[in-house]
Amino acid sequence: MSSELRAPGFEPSGASAIEQRMRRADALAAIYPTLARDDVVVVTIMGAVAAELYSLGHRPGFFYLQHAMGLASSLGLGLALSLPHSPVVVIDGDGSLLMNLGTLSTMARYRPGNLTHVVFDNESLLSVGGFPTATSTGTDLAGIAQAAGVPVVRRTDSVDAFAAAFDEAFAGGELTTILAKVEAAGPKSFHMDLPMLENRFQFRRQCRALAARAQLDKS
Amino acid sequence: MPVSVANSRVIYDALKAVDVRLVSALPETWLVHLIRMAEDDPEMTLVRLAKEEEGVGISAGAHFAGVKSAMLMQNHGFLASVNGIVSFAQLYKMPLLMLISHRGDLGELDPWQTQGGMVTLPILRALGIPSYPLSDPVTVPRIIRQAQALAESALTPVALLLTRDLMWEEAS
Numbered sequence: 387m388s389s390e391l392r393a394p395g396f397e398p399s400g401a402s403a404i405e406q407r408m409r410r411a412d413a414l415a416a417i418y419p420t421l422a423r424d425d426v427v428v429v430t431i432m433g434a435v436a437a438e439l440y441s442l443g444h445r446p447g448f449f450y451l452q453h454a455m456g457l458a459s460s461l462g463l464g465l466a467l468s469l470p471h472s473p474v475v476v477i478d479g480d481g482s483l484l485m486n487l488g489t490l491s492t493m494a495r496y497r498p499g500n501l502t503h504v505v506f507d508n509e510s511l512l513s514v515g516g517f518p519t520a521t522s523t524g525t526d527l528a529g530i531a532q533a534a535g536v537p538v539v540r541r542t543d544s545v546d547a548f549a550a551a552f553d554e555a556f557a558g559g560e561l562t563t564i565l566a567k568v569e570a571a572g573p574k575s576f577h578m579d580l581p582m583l584e585n586r587f588q589f590r591r592q593c594r595a596l597a598a599r600a601q602l603d604k605s
Numbered sequence: 606m607p608v609s610v611a612n613s614r615v616i617y618d619a620l621k622a623v624d625v626r627l628v629s630a631l632p633e634t635w636l637v638h639l640i641r642m643a644e645d646d647p648e649m650t651l652v653r654l655a656k657e658e659e660g661v662g663i664s665a666g667a668h669f670a671g672v673k674s675a676m677l678m679q680n681h682g683f684l685a686s687v688n689g690i691v692s693f694a695q696l697y698k699m700p701l702l703m704l705i706s707h708r709g710d711l712g713e714l715d716p717w718q719t720q721g722g723m724v725t726l727p728i729l730r731a732l733g734i735p736s737y738p739l740s741d742p743v744t745v746p747r748i749i750r751q752a753q754a755l756a757e758s759a760l761t762p763v764a765l766l767l768t769r770d771l772m773w774e775e776a777s
Contacts (some may be wrong), residue, residue: 422752449669454693457662464666467650469629496652563751582624587698593669 408545410568414477416549418442420556421475421477421495422497425544427465427593430477431458433513434504434572439477441573444580446592452582459503466498469593471600473556474555480521481505487530488565494535497561502552503536505563508570516570530563539561607774613638615742616704616767619749621673624700626650627667628661630677635706635772639677657682661689673753675702680709680725681718681763690762691732698755700763707738707766712773713723729764736764740771 404422415419421428421439425570428448430436430483436450451458483505493503509522517538521527531541543546548566555562617639620628628643629652630636643651650672652663667674678686683705693699709722710714729736734754739745748757748765756763 451693453696454662454689457658457665457689457693460659461666463652463659464627464661464663465670466666467652467663468667468672486656486659489659491655492652492659546662582697589671596672597671598750 406543407567407569408543408548409571410508410566411573411574412437412545413548413566413568414604415437415442415504416545417552421445421448421553422425425594425596425599426473426475427469428477429458429462429465429476431455431479431482433477433576435477435511435574437573437578440578440580446588447596448585449589450580450585453483456489458482459489462501462503463493463496463498465593466501467496468601469596470498470500471603472593473502473505474498474598475502475556478503478505480505480509480519480527481491481511482549483523483527484519484525487534490531490534490536493561493563494531494537497500497535499559499561501561503531503561503563504553505531505565506563508566508568510570512570512572513576528563533565535559540564540570542566606636608638609772609774610638611673611772612720612742612745613642615745616739616749616771617642618705619725619746621646622746623647623671623750623753624673625675625753627652627664627672628677629638629654629663629674631657631660631679631682633679633682633706633708635708636677636679636765639704642675651734656685658686658689661686661693661699661701664695665693668699668701673702675704675775677704678705680766681721683725684721684728687728690734694762695732698760699759702753702756703762703764704739705764705766706772710769712769725766733764734764735759738766738768740768742771745771 432452466474510516540551626649631654643649657678664674667715709718
């Protein structure tokens with residue numbers, strides 16, 4: 387299935403390594419119970435990963451940024467700073483993060499402890515034909531995150547290691563970027579039965595409810 | 606430095622008066638006092654950006670959480686943010702209060718500011734973003750209040766252009 391989505395001539399780096407690579411859908415499924423919690427806010431980028439999370443079961447706290455590549459992490463930072471009592475998870479990708487590398491320096495600067503930044507690196511722009519990104523030729527996003535000053539950076543290459551790193555980040559109270567090398571594969575269809583604006587207003591309502599709950603707990 | 610402290614204070618107080626509690630900014634000369642005021646204010650969250658477009662996402666996050674925000678940037682920063690403004694703020698109907706210093710307009714001495722200065726208004730118009738100049742400190746609080754109201758009710762970006770008349774104290 388994945389080969390159909392790849393651009394002609396796309397050769398992932400390390401052909402043997404890719405066979406063992408985790409599937410993003412499995413990684414998402416492993417952390418889904420945490421993502422689906424009532425008190426958790428999740429932001430994804432567009433394309434395959436949004437459709438995969440959606441198909442696991444949509445929640446009011448999930449927002450799928452269907453455009454504006456690169457800004458999912460900035461949105462997550464704004465959310466984490468404005469909802470300091472709610473765990474915020476950003477599900478980013480190599481193509482999106484490469485478009486806004488400065489975000490790593492801004493996140494590292496404010497380092498909200500309630501923000502977990504997951505980067506699924508499939509070394510390709512899968513949703514637009516699978517053309518290889520610079521991570522396929524050696525650009526190391528985890529290294530960049532580390533050098534940008536993100537306090538905790540983890541690299542994972544199996545579903546178990548990923549889920550463990552995620553749980554640790556989630557509980558740890560420190561801004562963490564988790565880089566997960568994944569197979570360049572996605573669902574057959576990216577269709578989601580959720581209009582963008584419906585998602586936007588539902589998500590806003592959920593975030594406001596979380597803010598109100600935090601306010602109530604404080605008083 | 607002849608950037609007006611008094612008028613920067615008027616702008617800052619007007620932002621506070623409409624409950625802006627998060628400001629994202631990338632420094633430029635005309636904004637120095639505003640940024641320092643945000644920095645010195647324990648009630649304000651100041652997010653210093655690497656590139657202005659990040660501010661579109663950060664303000665969206667603040668809006669979702671019910672926190673009012675504003676972006677402080679130069680017009681070239683606005684130009685650098687256009688995709689984020691179009692494909693996030695406008696596409697998703699986000700209120701976004703943008704305070705944009707209008708460099709390269711009347712009286713500009715720096716040649717490198719002029720091209721951006723001349724295209725700023727046409728681009729705002731092409732994007733359909735309501736835009737108003739801030740040039741008289743007397744009307745600043747009212748216009749900021751009204752711009753904030755419009756951004757929230759129409760769920761749209763609104764641009765307030767900080768003019769040389771307001772920001773610069775040089776005798777002309």
